Amino acid sequence: MTQGVEHAPVEILLVEDNAGDVRLTREALREGRVVCNLNVVVDGEAALAFLRHEGPYASAPVPELILLDLNLPRKDGREVLAEIKEDPTLKRIPVVVLTTSNAEPDILQAYNLHVNCYITKPAKLDEFLSVVKSIDDFWLALVKLPPKVRP
Amino acid sequence: VIAVHADNLTRDDGPVDAPSFASAILNILDDSALETARLADTQRAILNILDDSALETARLADTQRAILNILEDVAGETARLEDTQRAVLNILEDSAQETAQLAETQRAMLNILEDVDVERKKVEQAKAAAEAVSADLSRQTQELARSNRDLEQFAYVASHDLQEPLRMVSSFTELLGRRYKGKLDAEADEFIGFAVDAAARMGSMINDLLAYARLGSGERQVGSVNCRSVLAQVLVNLEAVIEENRAQVTSDSLPTLTANETELTQLLQNLVSNAIKFRTERPPVVHVSAARVGAEWRFAVRDSGIGIAPEHMDRIFVIFQRLNPRDRYSGTGIGLAICKKIVERHGGRIWVESTCGGGSTFFFTIPEREDATR
Secondary structure, eight states, rough: OOOOOSOEEEEEEEHHHHHHHHHHHHHHHHHHSSSEEEEEEESSHHHHHTTTOOGTTTTTOOSSSSOOOOSSSSSOHHHHHHHHHHSSTTTSSOEEESSSOOHHHHHHHHHHHTOSEEEEOSSSSSHHHHHHHHHIIIIIIIIIOOOOOOO | OHHHHIIIIIIIIISSSSSHHHHHHHHHHHHHHHHHHHHHHHHHHHHHHHHHHHHHHHHHHHHHHHHHHHHHHHHHHHHHHHHHHHHHHHHHHHHHHHHHHHHHHHHHHHHHHHHHHHHHHHHHHHHHHHHHHHHHHHHHHHHHHHHHHHHHHHHHIIIIIHHHOOOHEEEEEHHHHHTTHHHHHHHHHHHHHHHHHHHHHHHHHHHHHHHHHHHHHHHHOOEEEEEHHHHHHHHHTTTTHHHHOOEEEEOOOOEEEOOHHHHHHHHHHOOOOHHHHHSSSOOOOOEEEEEETTTTTEEEEEESSOOOOGGGGGGSSSOOOOSTTTTTTTTTTTTTHHHHHHHHHOOEEEEEEEOTTTTTTEEEEEEOTTTOOO
C-alpha cells in the first residue's frame, strides 16, 4: 500500500466460468472510479472455498461484494447463493447475480434465496460496461456496507 | 129304358101278347128300380168321394200353407244365413287382410332388424375407425407435445447457449474496434466493421427467432379484444416511426372480437410498421379497415408503398425471407412470418394484394367466435 492512498482497494469476488466475461468485467471495473481488486473463481465449490478460506484460499481476503453467475460448473450459482445466505457471517456480504438468464423462475428463485440484486448481462458491449460501472458506483461507493469482520 | 121297351112293344112284333107284355113291363120296372138304386148308391158313393175329396183338398191346402210357411221361414233363415255368411266372409276377408298386413309388418320389421344389424355393423366399423383415428390423434398429440418440448428446448438454447458465445464475439470485436480503430490499417478497420455488423445482425436474428419460437409455447389467453384500442396502442408504439416518416395512418370503425390481445397488437403493429417502412418518396398513407364476411372478420391494411411483385407474394411470409436490400430497408425478415403465425393461431388466413409500385393491401381474417361480445 503506497503512501497517501486513503483506502485499500475494494476486494470483489467474481464467480464466473466464462473467461470473456471475466475480462469484460475487469475492463469495465478498470474504467470505474473505485479502486478494486478482482478475485476470480470459476466454479461454485471454489467460490465457497474462497469465502471460507479453505485449501488454496487460506489467505484469501474477505470480499466486500460478490458477483455471482448462476450457471456454473460443479456447484451451481443457486446453491452457492443459498449457502452464503445461510451462513451467519457470509450472509452480510452483498451478492449481485450477474447472469445471461432473464427467465422468470431464475429471477424469482434468486430473490427467494435472498440475493441482493439480480442483473441480466446485456448483450451489447456498451450496456455491459455501463452495468458493471453502475454496480461499482452503487455497491462500492453509494451504499454503506457492514463493517468487515473476518469469519 | 121304358121308352125302348114301349117302342119294342109297338113296332117289332106286331100284335103284342098281353101277359108277356105285363111281365115284360114288370121286369122292366124291376130292372129300372135296381138301376135307380144302383144309381143312388153310385151317387152316394160319388158324394162321399166328393166329400172326402173336399176334405183332402182342405188338408192339402193346410199342408200347402204349412209348407209355404216353412218355406217362408226357410227363406228367412236362408237370408239370415246368407247375412251371417257374408259377415263371416267379410270377417274372413278382413282377417286375410290383417294377416297380409301382419306379414308385411313382419317383413318390414325383419327388414328393419336387418337394417339395424347393418347399421350396427357400420357403427361398429365407424367406432373401430374412430378408435383408430383417436389412437392416431393421441400419437400425434404426443408427437406434437414432444415437438413442442423440443421447440421450448430450442428456444432456451437459442436464448442462452447461442447468445453466450455471440455476446463474446460482438463484445470483443466492438472492444477491438474501440481500442484499435485507426491504430492498425484501413483494412483492419473494415474487417472489424464487418464482424461487428454481422454479430449485431446475428443477435437480432436470434432474438427474432426466439420471439417466433415463443409464439405458440406456454399459456395463451383469449378474450374480448377491442380492435380500435389495439390500433390506438399500435399508433402509440409506432409514434416515433410515424413522425419520422410523416406517415398518415387512418382507420374505419374496427370491431371487438375474441382473440389474444398481445398477439393481435403485434400483428397490427407489424403490418402498419411494414406499411410505413416500405415507402416511396412520398409520405406513406396507411388505412386500416375491417369488414364482416360470413363468419369471420376480414381486416385490410392498405398502404401507398413500393408494392410487391406477384412472384414474391408467397415468399414474404417465410421466416428471414427479404425482398429488399438491407441498406435501404432494415430488418431480419421475421415480421410477416410472425404475422402469419399469429393469424393461423387464430384460425384465419393472411395474404397480400399488390402491384409493383402501386402500394399493397395486406388482408387477414379472424373467425368470429360465439363467445365474442360486441
